[in-house]
Amino acid sequence: MENKTGKYFKYALGEIVLVVIGILIALQINNWNENRKNKIAEADYYCRILDDFELNEKLIDESSKLIRNKIKICKELILDLNNIPNDRGEILNKFVLALRQDVFIPSTIAFEDITSSGQLKLLTDLELKNRLIQHSTFLNNISNLLQENRNVIINGMDSFELMTEFGYQDMDYLQRELDKEHIDLLPKNNWTNEPNNPIFLKFQDNLVTLIGMLIRQEQHLSNLKKEMQEPIRLLKEKECK
Structure with missing residues (x-):
């Protein structure tokens, strides 16, 4: 009986050891699979971010x-305005082309x-991850500055109190x-032919401000394009295909 008990104990212990080893192997395989998936996801993000950078370069x-x-x-x-006589309609139609605001919207x-x-957390390249975070902040600041510029331009146009006096109807x-x-x-x-007319003077000032x-x-x-070059270089080292 003692021999049988010893054998059973050894057998049970062996079973436990096998189960533990099986669990450890399964966990190891699962971790390996997760790491492999994370690596694939990380590489995909690098390539997608690079695509955005290259698109933004073209947009810039x-x-x-x-x-x-x-x-x-x-x-x-400015030359047309001071070339008197001139045509107010032609000047204003040309002005609309310069005034049109094409908003830069980065990807x-x-x-x-x-x-x-x-x-x-998937991005394991700490240098590149920190650089991308810095770029995101820089990009937001540039977008805000561009918006402020557009506001100045729009406010300049709004300074003409009577749009019909300005000649909006000639467009x-x-x-x-x-x-x-x-x-x-x-x-x-006919203010475009009257150099001392307040609208003439204000319009000319607005042209200079617009420039x-x-x-x-x-x-x-x-500045944004220059700032992008380092993260682009780091992303290209990832050899996206």
């Missing part, structure tokens, strides 16, 4: 090109996804909508 280049064209138009307008889908989902899209009987009822003002704000927009975008 396109926006900068539009800004340079608007600056060119404003400089031409941040991948980084917002990883932060909002609480998966930022192409309103000319196509308003009939002659409507136009005849509106104020007649200044456009230059600042271009500088902000240029």
Whole structure:
């Protein structure tokens, strides 16, 4: 009986050991699978973030090109305005092109996804992770500065109290909508040919202010593009395919 009890004890102990080993192996396999999934997810996020950066580079280049064209138009307008006699309708229609605000909206889908989902911990490259966080802050600051610039431009346009005196009705899209009987009822003002007219002076000042704000927009975008180069370099080292 003692021999049998000893054998049973050894057998039970062996079973326990096998179960424990099985559990440990299963846990190890599960951890390995989780780590593998995390590595795949991490690599995917790096590639998606890089795609956003490269898209933003293109958006910056396109926006900068539009800004340079608007600056060119404003400089031409100052000359046109002072080339008397001139046509108020032509000047204002040209002004609308320079005034149009093309808002720069960067793509941040991948980084917002990883932060909002609480998966930022998946990024194991601490240097790159910290750099991406810094870039996100920098990008928000640039976006705020661009918005402030747009507000200055809009406020300048709002400074013309009477838009009909300014000649808003001379702009192409309103000319196509308003009939002659409507136009005849509106104020007649030839301020673009009157250098001492307050509207003339204010408009000319607004053109100079607009040029200044456009230059600042271009500088902000240029600074953003420069700031992006280091995180782009770090992301490209991940060899996204």
